[in-house]
Amino acid sequence: ASSISVFSGIQPTGIPHLGNYLGALRQWVGIQDKSPESARLIFCIVDLHAITQPQEAEQLRERKMEMLATLLAIGLDPRRCTIFEQSRVPAHSELMWILSCVAPMGRLNRMTQWKSKLGIPSDQNALQEKSATAGLKLGLFSYPVLQAADILIHKTTHVPVGEDQAQHLELTREIASSFNKTFKRDILKLPITLLSPAKRVMSLKDPTQKMSKSASDPSSRILLTDSPKTVHDKLRKAITDSSLGPLTYDTQNRPGLSNLIEILSHIRRRQDFDNVAKEVSDMSLKGFKDLVADAINEHLEPIRDEYEKIIAESNREVLRFVASEGERKARESAEETLAEVKEVVGI
Numbered sequence: 631a632s633s634i635s636v637f638s639g640i641q642p643t644g645i646p647h648l649g650n651y652l653g654a655l656r657q658w659v660g661i662q663d664k665s666p667e668s669a670r671l672i673f674c675i676v677d678l679h680a681i682t683q684p685q686e687a688e689q690l691r692e693r694k695m696e697m698l699a700t701l702l703a704i705g706l707d708p709r710r711c712t713i714f715e716q717s718r719v720p721a722h723s724e725l726m727w728i729l730s731c732v733a734p735m736g737r738l739n740r741m742t743q744w745k746s747k748l749g750i751p752s753d754q755n756a757l758q759e760k761s762a763t764a765g766l767k768l769g770l771f772s773y774p775v776l777q778a779a780d781i782l783i784h785k786t787t788h789v790p791v792g793e794d795q796a797q798h799l800e801l802t803r804e805i806a807s808s809f810n811k812t813f814k815r816d817i818l819k820l821p822i823t824l825l826s827p828a829k830r831v832m833s834l835k836d837p838t839q840k841m842s843k844s845a846s847d848p849s850s851r852i853l854l855t856d857s858p859k860t861v862h863d864k865l866r867k868a869i870t871d872s873s874l875g876p877l878t879y880d881t882q883n884r885p886g887l888s889n890l891i892e893i894l895s896h897i898r899r900r901q902d903f904d905n906v907a908k909e910v911s912d913m914s915l916k917g918f919k920d921l922v923a924d925a926i927n928e929h930l931e932p933i934r935d936e937y938e939k940i941i942a943e944s945n946r947e948v949l950r951f952v953a954s955e956g957e958r959k960a961r962e963s964a965e966e967t968l969a970e971v972k973e974v975v976g977i
C-alpha cells in the first residue's frame with residue numbers, strides 16, 4: 631500500500647470563488663494528475679462544518695449537489711479520488727468526540743477563525759471578544775477538532791489548503807501527537823500542510839481581507855460559474871488606487887492592484903509578480919482590468935461548460951451515484967482507523 635494519502639475539504643456554502651479555486655481546488659486536481667496510482671486521494675464536502683453557521687435545509691442539500699458538480703467540473707475524477715459528504719460517514723464525528731477528550735481548550739481559544747466569523751477584529755479587543763462570545767456556539771468554537779478528526783481518520787499524509795487553514799493543521803498535528811502519547815501507540819499520523827502558490831487571494835472590494843464566500847458584498851468575489859460579463863463587471867468595480875503613471879506591483883502601497891496582478895499571475899501559473907507587472911505597466915487601469923477579466927474567463931470557460939452539463943436535472947442520478955460510491959470508499963477508510971482508536975481507548 632502507498633504511504634501517500636491526501637485529504638482536503640470544502641464547505642458546501644455556495645459555488646466556490648477564485649480564492650477557493652486558486653488556493654485549494656486547482657491544487658487538488660494537480661495532485662490527482664501527478665500522483666502515482668497507489669496514492670489515496672480523498673476530498674470531502676464538509677456539511678458538518680457548514681452548519682456551524684445558520685443554514686437553510688433545502689438550500690444546504692442543493693449546495694452539496696452543486697459542490698459535487700463543481701468538483702467534477704474542475705477535473706476531479708471519481709474513479710481516481712474518493713469524493714464524499716462528511717455527514718454520511720459518522721466515524722468522523724465519533725473520532726471528533728474522542729479527540730475532544732485530549733484537545734486543550736486553551737489552544738482552541740487561540741484559533742482566529744471563529745473570531746473572524748463572529749466579526750471580532752484580529753487585534754483581539756478583549757471587551758469585544760467577551761460580548762461576542764456570549765452568543766458563540768460550541769460547534770463554531772470546536773470545529774477545528776472536527777477538522778482534525780476529518781484529516782486523522784484517513785491516516786492523511788498531505789493536506790492541500792489555503793493559508794487560512796495553516797493554523798488548524800498545526801493544531802491537528804498537536805492533537806494527533808497528544809493522542810498517540812496518551813495512549814502510548816503511534817496510531818494517528820501527523821500530516822504535512824501543502825500550501826498552493828496562491829496562498830491568499832484577497833477580496834476585490836477590500837484588499838485587506840481574503841476573498842470569502844461569507845463576505846456580504848457579492849462583487850468582492852468571482853464565482854467559478856460567473857458569466858463572462860459578470861466577471862468583467864466585478865473586475866471593473868474592483869477597488870484599486872487612483873495613482874497616475876505606470877502600473878506597479880506594490881503590496882504595501884497598492885494592495886488592490888497587486889491582488890489583481892497576483893490573480894493574473896496565478897491564472898498563468900506564474901509567481902514572478904514583478905515581471906508580470908512590468909509586462910502590463912503601460913496599460914490603462916481599465917485596459918488592465920479587462921485583461922485580467924479575459925484571462926479569468928478563458929480559464930473558467932471549460933469549467934463552466936462542464937458544470938452546466940453535470941448539474942443538469944437529467945444528470946442527477948449520476949451525481950447521486952458518485953456520492954454513494956464516495957461514501958462507501960470513505961467509510962471503509964475511516965472505520966479502519968476508528969476501530970484501532972477504539973481499541974486503545976477501551977470503548
Ligand code: ADP
Binds near residue numbers: 650652653790832842
Ligand atoms: P471559505 O473560507 O470561502 O468559506 P472554505 O472554508 O470552504 O471557504 O475553504 C475551502 C478551501 O479554500 C480551504 O483550503 C481554504 O484555505 C481555501 N481558501 C478559502 N479562501 C481562500 C482565499 N481567499 N485564498 C486562498 N485560499 C482560500
Ligand code: NA
Binds near residue numbers: 794
Ligand atoms: Na476558509
